[in-house]
Amino acid sequence: MVTYTNMSKLRECPSYIGVGILIVVAILTICIYPPGFENSISATNQSLAQRLNEYSDDDWAESDDRAFALQAQDAHYKEKEATGAKNKNLDVFAATLDALDTMQSHYFSIWLGQWPQAIDWTAAVLGTQVSATLSCISTAWHQRLKSQSHDVALPFSAEAKYYENEINRYFSQTSSFYFGENAFSLRTQAYDDMLWVVLGWLESIKFIGLHSKLHYSPLRSSSENEKHSTQRNSTWYASQFVPPFAHRARLFYDIASKGWNTSLCGGGMIWNPYLTPYKNAITNELFIAASIGMYLYFPGDENASPFNTMDGAFSENDLPPAKAHDQRYLENAVEGYQWLKASKMKNSRGLYVDGFHIRGWRGGQNSSDGTGKCDVRNEMVYTYNQGVILSGLRGLWDATWIKEYLDDGHELIKNVIRASGWELRGTRWRYQWAGLGRNGVLEDACDSSGTCSQNGHTFKGIFFHHLTLFCAPLSTGRQDAYAEKVTPVLEKRVAWHQQNCAAYAPWIRHNAQAAYMTRDESGEIGMWWGIRAYGSNHGSDFDLVNRKDDDNESDLVSPREGTDYRNYGIPIDEIWRDSDDSAWDERWSKQTGDWSEETKRRTSTSQDSHVWDPNSRGRGRTVETQSGGLAVFRAAWMIGS
Numbered sequence: 001m002v003t004y005t006n007m008s009k010l011r012e013c014p015s016y017i018g019v020g021i022l023i024v025v026a027i028l029t030i031c032i033y034p035p036g037f038e039n040s041i042s043a044t045n046q047s048l049a050q051r052l053n054e055y056s057d058d059d060w061a062e063s064d065d066r067a068f069a070l071q072a073q074d075a076h077y078k079e080k081e082a083t084g085a086k087n088k089n090l091d092v093f094a095a096t097l098d099a100l101d102t103m104q105s106h107y108f109s110i111w112l113g114q115w116p117q118a119i120d121w122t123a124a125v126l127g128t129q130v131s132a133t134l135s136c137i138s139t140a141w142h143q144r145l146k147s148q149s150h151d152v153a154l155p156f157s158a159e160a161k162y163y164e165n166e167i168n169r170y171f172s173q174t175s176s177f178y179f180g181e182n183a184f185s186l187r188t189q190a191y192d193d194m195l196w197v198v199l200g201w202l203e204s205i206k207f208i209g210l211h212s213k214l215h216y217s218p219l220r221s222s223s224e225n226e227k228h229s230t231q232r233n234s235t236w237y238a239s240q241f242v243p244p245f246a247h248r249a250r251l252f253y254d255i256a257s258k259g260w261n262t263s264l265c266g267g268g269m270i271w272n273p274y275l276t277p278y279k280n281a282i283t284n285e286l287f288i289a290a291s292i293g294m295y296l297y298f299p300g301d302e303n304a305s306p307f308n309t310m311d312g313a314f315s316e317n318d319l320p321p322a323k324a325h326d327q328r329y330l331e332n333a334v335e336g337y338q339w340l341k342a343s344k345m346k347n348s349r350g351l352y353v354d355g356f357h358i359r360g361w362r363g364g365q366n367s368s369d370g371t372g373k374c375d376v377r378n379e380m381v382y383t384y385n386q387g388v389i390l391s392g393l394r395g396l397w398d399a400t401w402i403k404e405y406l407d408d409g410h411e412l413i414k415n416v417i418r419a420s421g422w423e424l425r426g427t428r429w430r431y432q433w434a435g436l437g438r439n440g441v442l443e444d445a446c447d448s449s450g451t452c453s454q455n456g457h458t459f460k461g462i463f464f465h466h467l468t469l470f471c472a473p474l475s476t477g478r479q480d481a482y483a484e485k486v487t488p489v490l491e492k493r494v495a496w497h498q499q500n501c502a503a504y505a506p507w508i509r510h511n512a513q514a515a516y517m518t519r520d521e522s523g524e525i526g527m528w529w530g531i532r533a534y535g536s537n538h539g540s541d542f543d544l545v546n547r548k549d550d551d552n553e554s555d556l557v558s559p560r561e562g563t564d565y566r567n568y569g570i571p572i573d574e575i576w577r578d579s580d581d582s583a584w585d586e587r588w589s590k591q592t593g594d595w596s597e598e599t600k601r602r603t604s605t606s607q608d609s610h611v612w613d614p615n616s617r618g619r620g621r622t623v624e625t626q627s628g629g630l631a632v633f634r635a636a637w638m639i640g641s
Contacts, residue, residue, distance in 0.1 A: 090509070090512060090513050090516055090636075092509070092512055092633050092634075092636040092637040092640065093140075093637050095512070095516055095629075095633040095636075095637075096133065096136075096630065096633040096634050096637050097137070098523060099523075099525065099626060099629045099630040099633055100130070100133050100170070100630055102522070102523045102524060102525075102626060103126070103129075103130075103623060103626040103627060103630055104130070104170060104173060106522070106524065106623075106626070107623035107626065108173055110172075110173060110176055112180050113176035113177050113178070113179045113180020113181070114177065114180040114181070114182075115623045117622060117623050118454070118623050118624065119454050120181075120182045120185060120186050120189065120193060121186075121189070121192070121193040121196045122454055122455070122457075122458045122623075122624050122627075123177070123181065123182075124181070124186075124193075124196040124197045124199075124200040125196055125200070125458055125461070125462060125624075125627065126623060126624075126627050127174060127177050127181075127200045127201075127203075127204070128196075128199055128200040128203045128465065129461065129465060129627050129630055129631060130170060130173070130174055131174060131200070131203040131204040131206070131207040132203055132207070132465060132468070132469075132634070133630065133634055134167055134170055134171065134174075134207050134211070135203075135206065135207045135210050135211070136634060136637070136638060137163070137166070137167060138167060138207070138210060138211040138214055138215065139210070139214065141160075141163045141215075142214040142215065145160075164215070167211065171207075171238055174204055175238070175241055178201075178241065178244065178245065178248070181197070183197070183248065186252070187251075187252070187255055190271055190272040190273070190274075190283075191256045191258075191259035191269060191270065191271060191272070191273070191283050191287075192271060192280075192282050192283040192286050194252045194253075194255055194256035195252070195253075195256050195283070195286035195287060195289075195290045196286065197248065197249070197252040198249045198252050198253045198256070198286075198290040198293070198294070199286070199289060199290055199293060201245040201246070201248050201249040202249050202290075202293045202294070202297050202298065204241075204245050205242055205245050205246060205249070205297055205298075205299065206297055208236070208238045208239055208241065208242055208245075209242075211236060211238070212235060212236040212238070212239055215236070216235055216236040242299060243301070243303065244303075246298060246299050246300070246301050247301050247303040247305065249294070249298060250294075250298065250301045250322050251305075253290055253291075253294055256287070256290070257287075257332070259271075259273070259283065259287070260287070260332075260336075261277070261279075263369070263372070264277055264279070264358055264361075264369060264372055264373075264374070265279055265343070265356065265358070265372070265373060265374040266339070267335070267339040268284055268336075268339050268340070268343065268374070269283040269284045269286075269287045269336070270283070271283045271355065275570065275576055275577055276357065276358075276361055276363075276574075276575065276576060276577060277357070277358050277361055277363070278355055278356070278357055278576070279343075279355055279356050279374055280354050280355025280356075280378075281340070281345055281352040281353065281354055281355055281385040281389075282354075282355075282382075282384060282385055282388060284336060284339070284340045284343075285340070285352075285385065285388040285389040285392060286388055287332070287336050288333050288336040288337050288340065288389065288392035288396075289388050289389070289391050289392035289395065289466075291329050291330070291332040291333035291336060291392075292329065292330065292333040292392055292395030292396055292398075292399060293391075293395060294326070294329040295325060295326065295327075295329035295330040295333065295395075295399060296325075296395055296398060296399060298322070298324055298325075298326075298329070299324050300321070300322060300323050300324040301321065301322045302321045302322075303319075304319050305319065330399055330400075333392065333395070333396055333399075334396065334400075336392075337389075337392065337393070337396060337405075340389070341408070343356070343374060344374075344377075345377075347379065347381065349415060349418070349419050349435045349436075350411065350412065350415035351381050351385075351386055351412075351415055351416065351419055351435065351436060352381070352385040352386055352389070352412075353377060353378060353379050353380060353381055353385075353562065354378045354379075354380040354381070354382065354385065354562060354563075355377075355378050356374030356375070356376060356377050356378070357374075357375075357376035357377075357378070357575050357576075358370050358371060358372060358373065358374065358375070358376070359371045359373070359375045359376050362574075376575065377562075378562040378563050379561040379562035380445075380560065380561060380562030380563055380564050380565075380566075381435070381436060381445075381561070381562075382444060382456075382459050382566065383416075383436060383442055383443075383444050383459045383460050383462070383463045384458070384459040384460075384462040384463055386412060386415075386416045386436070386463055387462050387463030387464070387465070387466040387467060388462065388466050389409075389412070389466075390409050390412065390413070390466040390467055390469065390470035391466040391469040391470060393405040393406065393408055393409040393470065394406075394409065394469055394470040394472070397474070398475070401490070403493070406493070406497060409470050410497075410500050413467065413470075413500075413504060416436060416442070416463075417440075417504065417507050418434070418435075419434050419435035419436035419437065420434060420436055420437035420438070420440055420441060420442050420443070420507070420511075421433075421434035421437055421438040421439050421440055421441075422440040422507055422510075424438075424439070424440075425439050425440040425510075433559055437530060438530055439530055440507060440510050440511075441510065441511055441514045441529050441530035442460055442463065442511055442529070443460075443528070443529070443530050444456050444459050444460065445559070445560045445564065446564065446567045447527055447528040447529075447530070448528060448530075448531075450527075450528070450614065450615075450617030450618040451567060451568075451618055452527055452567055452618060452619070453566065453567045453568075453619070454619065454622065454624055455566040455567060456527075456566060456567045457527055457619065457622050457624035457625050457628070458624040458627065458628070459628075460529075460628045460631075460632070461624070461627045461628030461629070461630065461631035461632070462631070463631075464508070464511075464628075464631040464632045464634070464635040465631045465634075465635075467504075467508075467635055467639075468631070468634060468635045468638050468639060471497075471501035471504070471635075471638075471639050472638075473494065473497070473498060474490075474493065474494045474497050474498075501639055502639075504639065505636075505639055505640035506640075508632070508635050508636050508639055508640045509636045509640040511529060511632050511636075512632045512633050512635070512636035512640070514529035514530060515529045515628065515629045515632050515633070516629070516633070517529075518531075518615050518629075519629075520613070520615075520621065524621040524625075524626060525621065525625055525626050525628065525629030526613075526614075526615025526621055526625055527615055527618075527619075527621070527622075527625045527628070528614055528615055529632075531614050531615070563576075
């Protein structure tokens with residue numbers, strides 16, 4: 001575990017103790033918006049933003065009233081939390097840095113350029129988490145420098161060298177991962193696996209641009225020759241990785257885009273080309289987030305590398321140059337969300353279920369499309385299906401200034417908080433399953449039984465990562481006549497967004513505290529956060545989910561609805577497969593882990609120890625569960641501090 005000898009000074013910065021709220025806003029804004037963001041907004045078709053004029057002051061006032069709903073609801077519990085919770089003064093800044101250090105020092109192999117225990121798609125998520133965290137560390141250090149601007153020696157101090165060395169250390173692992181990533185295998189996997197890769201390298205590009213701008217701006221010089229030399233020498237070395245990172249993001253986006261299908265269900269992304277058509281939430285949310293990310297952050301690509309197609313073509317003519325801020329990316333994101341919103345993929349709680357099959361489809365046998373409609377719904381609910389769309393919606397707002405996108409995002413977040421049992425905490429029903437958790441702590445259905453696969457271990461961290469992106473302070477970005485015209489309306493929207501996100505902070509911190517309490521003696525974080533969130537008077541915390549509650553006799557085991565294929569594997573039936581494909585079984589096991597071996601681990605875990613740890617069951621603590629803790633700590637730091 002890392003020791004923070006100099007971090008107390010950084011934590012003294014008002015942005016972390018709540019004294020200077022404007023500095024907090026500045027940190028969040030810079031952390032999310034890399035250099036060049038303003039240009040991407042300027043490139044947006046202005047006609048998309050004209051709808052801002054359609055909203056009256058009354059519309060904004062109504063929204064402002066809704067912003068405080070969660071804050072008012074939370075007031076009822078403040079006194080109980082002050083006396084009943086343990087360790088509520090969690091230092092989320094230090095917890096974030098410690099979780100990152102543990103994840104990288106315990107699980108990452110620099111000589112392999114990989115997290116050896118991860119699977120291909122979860123590794124892409126881990127890389128995303130590292131880059132996003134580095135962006136926030138870089139921004140925090142920048143604010144520390146600004147707050148001490150009178151101290152000329154500070155940028156050259158041991159403290160400055162410490163932080164720059166830490167950032168360079170972690171980025172060297174990111175650059176190593178570029179070469180260690182199993183890119184060729186990923187090109188033959190499911191479309192969602194490919195899109196995780198796109199988001200990961202776009203996040204790295206954002207971080208490089210941000211850190212370069214904040215800490216390596218060109219120095220002033222007296223002559224043009226000297227100026228050119230200074231600019232060249234003052235550029236952060238990591239900038240040389242932007243072209244290859246952009247190239248990989250572009251290749252994987254282009255390949256994954258082949259999953260968009262209009263012959264079934266009128267549109268939407270197919271999850272997996274090797275199975276019967278399944279249009280699920282995560283693949284479509286990823287396509288939206290990746291499309292808008294490519295529009296906003298992709299710097300262009302002129303690399304004609306031939307490794308771009310699944311059929312092995314090697315012609316340079318197959319890969320023409322790609323430009324930055326290409327309108328087709330924005331159009332894909334808009335169309336993708338229109339389809340998803342109309343797909344009826346939400347349940348009665350307002351949460352996204354997993355996806356749709358097509359009734360009667362037999363295309364692999366007799367070319368029948370069946371009904372051709374998305375009419376067999378899998379009711380399974382996962383936490384990550386509620387998360388990825390948030391960054392997509394935020395990006396759509398950034399590009400268009402259309403009110404609907406933020407409204408839909410905030411509505412979904414509130415539904416998730418409600419489904420975690422937040423309203424029931426402190427009551428006799430606090431341990432009842434509320435749809436996506438209990439006692440205010442987010443939970444996947446596999447958590448309490450210890451039966452999560454590596455897929456499930458990653459889900460909650462994905463949710464909190466994308467929540468953090470969504471809740472960054474809004475930036476109008478543009479500096480033109482049109483922007484000036486709508487500034488009063490935008491200012492109301494900015495305030496409304498911040499008020500909503502501030503209202504989520506107690507819930508986020510509640511989850512961060514719960515995750516923190518699952519750490520073992522080595523600092524590794526567990527999967528099931530809720531089991532130790534507030535402790536228990538029972539002989540074993542595990543009793544909470546294996547017995548009836550003393551107060552209301554309710555069954556506390558998490559119910560599953562639908563098919564939990566992410567944790568238990570693909571069913572062998574005509575709904576999921578056109579035939580029993582043994583080749584696919586082998587490919588699937590490489591992506592998710594060996595199901596039979598995992599089952600052995602679940603059933604053989606001993607519970608005889610006097611002090612039994614429920615997070616030791618199943619796969620135990622993994623690099624994926626560590627990333628979940630990292631993500632929720634960072635969310636509490638950036639939104640809840």
